[in-house]
Amino acid sequence: MAAIGKLAGVSQVTVSRALSHPEKVSPDTLKRIREAIEVTGFVPNALAGALSSRRTQLITALIPTMTNIVYASLLHSFSDIMRSYGYQIMLSETGFDPDMEEQLVATLLSRRPDGILLWGLQHTASTRRMLLNADIPVVEVWDLTETPIDCSVGFSQFDAGQAVARFAHERGYRRAATVNTSDVRTLTRRDGFISRFTELSGMPVLSIDTPAGAPTLGQGRAALRELIDRRGFSDGVIFCGSDQFAHGLLIEAQTRGLRIPEDIAVVGFGDQDFAADTEPALTTVRVDRADLGDRAARALLERIEGTSDTPEAVIDVGFTLIPRGSA
């Protein structure tokens, strides 16, 4: 910057001003400074700027994994908004592990992010303490809680499960099963479904759990084989924790010559891009992930930039049941 200043015949400070507050510099000097920058190919050092101003324009995002479209698409819209406000994203994956999350928070806090995005509500005590001490805006997404670390944007997993149970019962299904990854978040949803369905129909609900991680079509197919061949499930509705599972069930059912939804009905979760194009089209629950990412970004921005004196702490984005052909 000093070099640029010399070229433009001004001091280093004026160059700094030209970059951060161009309106405070006369048009003439501004022009000379810009020319000098152009000529030299000067790239300012954001590190030094951040150290001095105590604002890094950096956001830390911790998601379970980026190889699942659910997490990726939320982050996608979140990043878009953040970037448009001049913030960059530092991304790390927790692999569904709160201890890993704790370790990452400890490391990443040393980079002094202006804000943090966390997935879900399951954090270690130490994570909470560090975050509180750091006094940084935090947004927890996906699940909803009345007692967030700072603020929470999402929907009630339990309610979503209940809504599917109500829908299934209204459609006349009397027997039910669920297929889920064994991740706390999807299990809460499953429990909502089971409790409500049992209450309505008086029948027990069969459950299949797969390991936490990315749900696959193959696991969905295997789950249906398991349900039919070994668990004695012969007809009714199956509520899946993910559209991938549901699609797998559809394929396995067709391969076995089962009719959908007459013999087996299937409900997915997520309304992913393929859900409307399966055969038959998949009945599922839509969560507007783009909207969720968007709202999370804005909630964080409000806190960082202090644009609102009464920022909302809990934002419910809801969900929508989308009836199609599979149930």
Next chain:
Amino acid sequence: MAAIGKLAGVSQVTVSRALSHPEKVSPDTLKRIREAIEVTGFVPNALAGALSSRRTQLITALIPTMTNIVYASLLHSFSDIMRSYGYQIMLSETGFDPDMEEQLVATLLSRRPDGILLWGLQHTASTRRMLLNADIPVVEVWDLTETPIDCSVGFSQFDAGQAVARFAHERGYRRAATVNTSDVRTLTRRDGFISRFTELSGMPVLSIDTPAGAPTLGQGRAALRELIDRRGFSDGVIFCGSDQFAHGLLIEAQTRGLRIPEDIAVVGFGDQDFAADTEPALTTVRVDRADLGDRAARALLERIEGTSDTPEAVIDVGFTLIPRGSA
């Protein structure tokens, strides 16, 4: 740090040493320093450290989009390796747009990353110039080139297309079509297929292009309708730029009562997690994305840490044709 030093009865520098080079500090002082850190909850400021040492431990990754598993899974393994060496990832999406990439490089360079990951070979002149000036290790992944900015890890798209053409011809298919997103990378692959297939069979190849972006199952279904209903394609093999498309073709074909592979044969690309579980299972081209991310990370690390005096500039990870039931 000075405060920690005071608590432990040493100078600020010794605290710094205890954190970065604990072996250079006596066990006794080390213990006192660690206690002081524990008590106060002190979190070092990596910004100041980076400014002073000129090493940020930060890697910039620019990928087209994270909502596509192909990009996400490569980045996943890349990040894993990088993180295990103490580097953090700053992620941004270019949306397949070289101008966007240029803008991002300009911004992100100001954070002084220790290395950069770029997707593909299509960069603006200005991007190249900035990167060269910055004198930072750069790795270009996916496509291969003999003249990388710095180094390149990937496979030949053209060769992959040719390999599929050879395979299809050997299997006895005499007519062919392709379905692709109109992105430079997949088009090179398509061109390899077309040139080779035409050469072998003497027949022209029909092509369908969809907009650049995430390929969907629905687009695959639509493509088959287009080919059959409007382009007069009645039998032969269809080479898809993505497994999503291929899966869509499978579903559409079955809905129409077409036999696979007798009436229509389908070859996908990517060997995604569902490819082995479609009905019939999908013949596709496997690219080991985890290995690719891994090799890219190691190539970058070699350059950053100067561990090898003769780092390879071009690393071909190849591809494998996986014959299954669909072709």
Next chain:
DNA sequence: GTGAAAGCGCTAACAA
């Protein structure tokens, strides 16, 4: 509108 001075919180080089 512009500049001088001080300092952000660390690391590097050297000295003790």
Next chain:
DNA sequence: TTGTTAGCGCTTTCAC
């Protein structure tokens, strides 16, 4: 093994 000194390249404050 430990401490002193001198920056890293900016922003902030205050004066002109």
